Amino acid sequence: xxxxxxxxxxxxxxxxxxxxxxxxxxxxxxxxxxxxxxxxxxxxxxxxxxxxxxxxxxxxxxxxxxxxxxxxxxxxxxxxxxxxxxxxxxxxxxxxxxxxxxxxxxxxxxxxxxxxxxxxxxxxxxxxxxxxxxxxxxxxxxxxxxxxxxxxxxxxxxxxxxxxxxxxxxxxxxxxxxxxxxxxxxxxxxxxxxxxxxxxxxxxxxxxxxxxxxxxxxxxxxxxxxxxxxxxxxxxxxxxxxxxxxxxxxxxxxxxxxxxxxxxxxxxxxxxxxxxxxxxxxxxxxxxxxxxxxxxxxxxxxxxxxxxxxxxxxxxxxxxxxxxxxxxxxxxxxxx
Numbered sequence: 001x002x003x004x005x006x007x008x009x010x011x012x013x014x015x016x017x018x019x020x021x022x023x024x025x026x027x028x029x030x031x032x033x034x035x036x037x038x039x040x041x042x043x044x045x046x047x048x049x050x051x052x053x054x055x056x057x058x059x060x061x062x063x064x065x066x067x068x069x070x071x072x073x074x075x076x077x078x079x080x081x082x083x084x085x086x087x088x089x090x091x092x093x094x095x096x097x098x099x100x101x102x103x104x105x106x107x108x109x110x111x112x113x114x115x116x117x118x119x120x121x122x123x124x125x126x127x128x129x130x131x132x133x134x135x136x137x138x139x140x141x142x143x144x145x146x147x148x149x150x151x152x153x154x155x156x157x158x159x160x161x162x163x164x165x166x167x168x169x170x171x172x173x174x175x176x177x178x179x180x181x182x183x184x185x186x187x188x189x190x191x192x193x194x195x196x197x198x199x200x201x202x203x204x205x206x207x208x209x210x211x212x213x214x215x216x217x218x219x220x221x222x223x224x225x226x227x228x229x230x231x232x233x234x235x236x237x238x239x240x241x242x243x244x245x246x247x248x249x250x251x252x253x254x255x256x257x258x259x260x261x262x263x264x265x266x267x268x269x270x271x272x273x274x275x276x277x278x279x280x281x282x283x284x285x286x287x288x289x290x291x292x293x294x295x296x297x298x299x300x301x302x303x304x305x306x307x308x309x310x311x312x313x314x315x316x317x318x319x320x321x322x323x324x325x326x327x328x329x330x331x332x333x334x335x336x
Contacts, residue, residue, distance in 0.1 A: 039074025041100070042102070043075055044075065046078070046102050047079075047080055047103050048062050048079045048104045049094055050080070050082065051081075051084070051091065051105070051107075052087065054081050055199075056197060056199070057298070058262060060298075061106060062079045064290075068286075069278075069284065069285045072284045072285070086170055087111045088125055090105055091105065091265075094265060094266075094267055095125070095267060099269035101266060101270055104266050105264070106262055107127075107264070108261075109259075109260060112127045112314045116318060117322055117325055124172070130267065131275055132264070132266075133263070133278050133307055134305070135306070135310045138261050139216045139218055139259065139261075141217065141260065142216075142233070143213070144229040146206055147228075147230050151230070157183075157188050157190075160188075164191070164212065166193065167193050167194075167209070168192055168193070168195065169194075169198050169214075171332065175213070175214040175215065175216075176192065178235040179213075181330070182235075182256045184328040184329075184330055185255065185328065201215060202220060216260055218300060232246075235248070235256055235259070240301075255324075261314070263310045264278070
């Protein structure tokens, strides 16, 4: 699936999102009419950084949130893309921003609890260096293959009689981690082929360049429903309601629960009252029918918890994944 095809699917949840995509390259104001009056703590616009390309899931989640929160805040909210290093470039820019609430970031959980396991010590951003405003949503990974591959189960992959090739969305991502853990536990001889994001990984699976790939469900569901992809397992703890007939890796006998999660971050030192104002605006957006429909249409599970719960969970995830990688002698950095 091309990026534009995926973008059209994601954009269906809100009329403002299609316009937002057209403004993505230079940053687009997706705020409402009340923004001109100037509220928040000051009338300056809010910039929401996204460490991924326009049209991807993180980008469109950010735009849906911005559209929902702008009227309540009373200022324009602009989403700007800073792709690179699985979001680390955007995170560095956020760390250097003024801590006044006018620069935020939709931060992918994989950057917090997977990327640090794939790079040298101190090379990945540390979530201790940021304020966490709110959790956003969870996105499940699904292992997919082209129907022509003949694979339908993990057992089929194990019986391939040759090394299996698997596409990942990059080094230090949930796509890489989920497959490395599955194949290690299943004793499958497999070779990683890294790509830069979900769209090229999906294209490689569809075209038979790789045997399988772990893709976020929201990016793969259209091809699954059209019969162009065969889902083998999901990496959720329980079967997603959006894919009820596909077993989880846990059901198949493998302890591989891996999800993508996202949260809104602010620079360290952002005042508590500013963080609280942002939280209240996001809560209003979460409760709106348009935002809830956006989540439903795009197979996203709400993860609208407070910032400290996000911090605790992500820190725990990092240590758990570190332990299991050591147990199976997996080196995520070997893809580089």
